[in-house]
Every structure is written in C-alpha cells, then in structure tokens.
Amino acid sequence: MVQTVITPPGRFSAPNLREMWNAREVLYRFGMRDIVLRYRQTAVGVVWVLLQPLVSAGIFSIVFGQVAGLSSDGKPYFIFSFVGMLAWNLFSQVLNRSAGSMVGSQALISKVYFPRILVPLSGILSVFVDFVIALGLCIVLLFVYGINPGWPVLLLPLWAVLIALLGAGLGLAASAIMVRYRDVAYVLPWLVQTLMFASPVAYSVSDVPSNLTTLFNLNPLAWFLDLFRWSLLGTPAPEPWKFVGAVVVSLVVLTWGMFVFQKFEREFADVI
C-alpha cells in the first residue's frame, strides 16, 4: 500500500519525478486531447500547419532576400528561411503553448490534484506533431532544391528535442508567473516576436556587421538556428562551443523553469 504524507511545502522543492512518472497517463491524455482537437476541429488542420511556415518563408525571402538583398549562406533564400521558421516555430510554439496553459486550466487546477507541471509540459506533444508534419514538407523541399545535408541530418532529432526543452523551460516559468501576474500574457507575445527578429531566423549571421556579432553569439537561439541549418542544409558546421552551449543552456533553462514552477506551485489553487 502506498503511504502519502502531506506536509507544508518548504521554500524550495524539487519536482517529484516519481509522481510525474506515475501520472504519465495524464500527460499522454492531455497531449492526445490537444492533437485530436487540433486536427478534428479544423478540417484544414494539416494544411494550416504547412501553410504557415511556407507563407512566412515566402515573405521573408521576398523582403530579406529580394528587397534587402541579404545573402543566405549560399543556399536558396526560400529553403534557408523555411528551415529557420521550422526551428523557430518549434521553440515559440512550445513556449506559447505552455505559457498560457496554467491560466487556461484554472477549473481543473482548483478542482483536482495531479502533478501540475504536466499541464504546461503536455503542450509539447502536439507541437511536435506539427513539427514532424512541417519537417516532412521540408524534406520534400530539400529534394526539390537538390540539397543533400549528409550525415549531420542524423543529429536533427537532438536539436529538435533540445530547442523544445529550451522553450519548455521558459514556458514553465512563464506559465507559473502568469498565474499570479496576468499581464505576463500581454508582454510575452511581444517579447517572443522581438526575439524572432533578434535571432537569425530570416537572415544569416554572416550578414550581421562584425561589431555586432558578439551580441548575436550571446543568443542561444542563434546557435540552434546554426545547428538546424547545418543538419538540414549542409551549411558549414558551427563552432564546437555552440554544440556544447546548446546542450548546456537547454538543460539549465529547463531545470530553472522547473524550479520556478515548483516555487509557485504551492499557491496555484489559492491564487488562480
């Protein structure tokens, strides 16, 4: 028989991994709910997932490639920005989805107990489905353009997981803070959009004036975009520190997000 002891929470509490594992069914059901709803409610669910990065990449290649005349590391501008959008969407969707999830599940949180951290985490599943669909289109485009990235493509799943974890870490913290401070909901989309233009999604870091390169190198998303393009387009391999940095930063941010979430968790049901 399981014995549960409930005591007042301390100032810092680590997430209870065993409890999370026991409740994995909740994670799965939440994920399924999101996926089913997305593809059942909107008959054009799949089309939507494909159209969005296509249109964005199209606009970017016109604005940045044609109008501004930026280079794209020797690759066709369209596929260059499409891969950028692929990575960026994965990150921003995970962040957006998880950030709003706690406030969106108020009714649930004040009525029934389950490890709350599963609410923001469950968003990742459906975002991954979208990612895989868009990736399929990307592979078709690679054939169309005749680009062969070579063996680095095998590392793509790793980058995808890591960038999702980075987004999840930020999303966890944001979702917890949003419970107490609702205006985070208004600030966050603006921040995310600003970050998109500050990251080399639609342009290449090589076009950045050299006095600003250090600034760009401080942005972990820039590393990820390099890694994604290396794995999918066969652009020159990023510097080794970017590999290490990407792994370390995602794990650190995820852990940080979990702790922030945990710190706020004890008052969720009372505040929400």
Place this chain on the structure above:
Amino acid sequence: MRVAGLGKTYRIGLSGDRPTTAVEAALRWARNPVRRGSHELFDALDDLTFDIPWGEATGIIGRNGAGKSTLLKVLTRITAPTRGRIELNGRIGSLLEVGTGFHPELTGRENIYLNGALLGMTRGEIRRHFDEIVDFSGVAQFLDTPVKRYSSGMYVRLAFSVAAHLETEILAIDEVLAVGDAEFQAKSLAKMRDVAKDGRTVLFVSHQVQTVTALCTSAIYLDKGRLAYEGDVAGALDLYRRSFEKFALEQRDAGTRPGSGELRAIDVEIGEDQLEPDGEKTILVRVGANPKLIGSYFVSCHINDVNGSVLVQCDSRVVGGWYDAATEHTIRLTVRTPWLKPGRYTVDVFVCKTGVLDAWEGAAGFEVLPHNPYPELAGDEALTKGLVLADFDYKED
C-alpha cells in the same frame, strides 16, 4: 488516515489586494522596497487533529465557511496546508465537482479516458472498468458523440460514473450526489454505500443531512476551522442543528450582521409561533429609516428547514414590493403555499438595494404543528419523503 495539527492560513490583503499584474508589483516594490504589503491572516483551518480508521465513511459537517471544503482540498492535495501533517494510507481520489476535466469537443469515450487519468486511474484500470462506467451512466449510444451535444443530465451522469469507479483506497466527495434525476441519485447513493462497504474510506462533505445520515458511519463537526466534535453521526448532526440557534442569537445584534448597514431590519415577527401545515404564514418585517439613503429598497425572506435547506425564497421584487428608504416601514409577507411539514423552521431576511444592506440570517423561527393537513390519515412514511407538502388530489379521468 491520520491528521495532526493541520492548519491552513490565507492572507487577506488590507491595503487593496496583492498585486495581480507584474507591472503593479514592480511599481509597488519601486515605491516601497522594504515594506511587505500589509495583510491580515485568516485561519481557514486551525489545529485539526483526528484519525479516521480504515473503512469508515465519515461525514464532514459544519456551517458555511466552517472550513469543510478547505479541509477536503487540503486532504486531496489541491492546495497545500500551512501547518501540520497528514498521513494517508493509500491513494486518495476525489469527486469534488463532476465534469471538471471534461472537454466539450471530445467524445464520451475520449472523455472517460481523459477524466479517468486526471482522477488518478491508470490506463489498465480505466479499460477494466470501461464497460461498467458506460453501463452505469446509461449513455452507451452516444459514446462517440462529442459531449458538447449531450444533455446536461447525460453529461453529469457520465462524469459521475467515471468518478464513482475510482479504485482509490480513500475517496473524498463534496456534495456531488445532488446530480441527475431522482433515479440516478438513488443509484449514486447506492454506489457510494457499496464503496464504503468495500472497506474503503469515504470522506463526505454535505449540507444535506439526509445523505449524511444515509451514508456515514461517523462524523466530524467543524466550527470556524476548528474541530468541535468527532464521533457518531447523531451527535454531530445535533451540534449542527443547535449551531443554528446559537447563530440566531448572535445575529440579533445588528452590528455583527453582514451587509452595508445603511439600513437595518429592526424586528422580524411571525404572525403566530405555532402554525398549521396548510395554514397561511405571515411574517412581519420592520425596517428602519435612513433619510440619507436615496431611492427604494426591496426585501427578500427565505424560509429554511431544520437542516438549513432553503425551501422558499420570497423576494418582494417579483410582486412589485419596493419601499422608500426615507421612512420606516412595517412589511407584511404572506406565504400561502407550499404546505410545510411539521418541524422547526427559520426565516432569513435580506434588505437589499443595489447591494445587500442587511443580511439577517435566522431572524425568526417558527414551529409547524405535527398535524396532518390531508383528509385521510396514513402512516408517517406517506409524508416523510420530500422537503415540503403540496396541495394535491388524485382523480380518475
């Protein structure tokens, strides 16, 4: 299950409230980085210590705001305690409000799995009970229809069925039995009784004395967050009933009553202390004057039975009763139907304008004599079901 020294304290803000936006929080901090916002502490639960043995069905009763629901929330881990320690032997499942976690767009089948998982069932358990759940709810034909197309009755029945098939060793229930039609209620009650008989521990919060007596083998009585009684059901119910009288005495003093106080009821009188079940009930409400209060107000009287259920609400608005606040009024309320069963009744009086000016609970009480208002005599069981009596007859067509 063992609870020791349990306490839950809420902070209630004095100066405004705690900031709800980050900007506000930052501004407040910038203005005054040292001082923490002033707040008052409110003990929703204080120093509760009790044991509930294995296999006991325990009712938790108390007046509104006594902390019953908070206790269940703490026990089911929805909210964390501030002090104390709880030891639970076994998993705890809760039926706090049916249907939370149902998603309107998902089908009945998908919702069973989602809701079951939320309540803490494993996939195997849900699969094992799936047929039983569907059977119990009686919505088998609509399993693959999104629940948004369900009638509210079907929705509630399905939700309750999922929860009722929880296999946790401890089950916490908060007033959910009042769902569905009479037949389904009886079925749910029987199910709950089975659960308790299975040797599982049941915690049951309710205002309905009938269900507590029907279901529970022991009871806890909470008074203002403290444990006032622990023992058999009859003793706890007795305390619960007596608390109404004590409360009525306290409420005589207008200053202690809730409401803005701009206008107070001075006196509430019942035409007669002892009434016939089918007789007219007259209630005289004398309301003071406040020349500074512009406009007119209305009154609303509730008649409650001994268990605290509100039987009738007589709001003067619905019969055009508006009174000028500038002068004193004596208002006569006459209630002709329904007939009341023999027993004690209390009357709550509310004086309202845009907000509540005076809320006087337990303003008066009266007794209905144990007479049979019907032409024929029958055994007691002919009258016991139902909260009130009706003026009815049977005729052959």
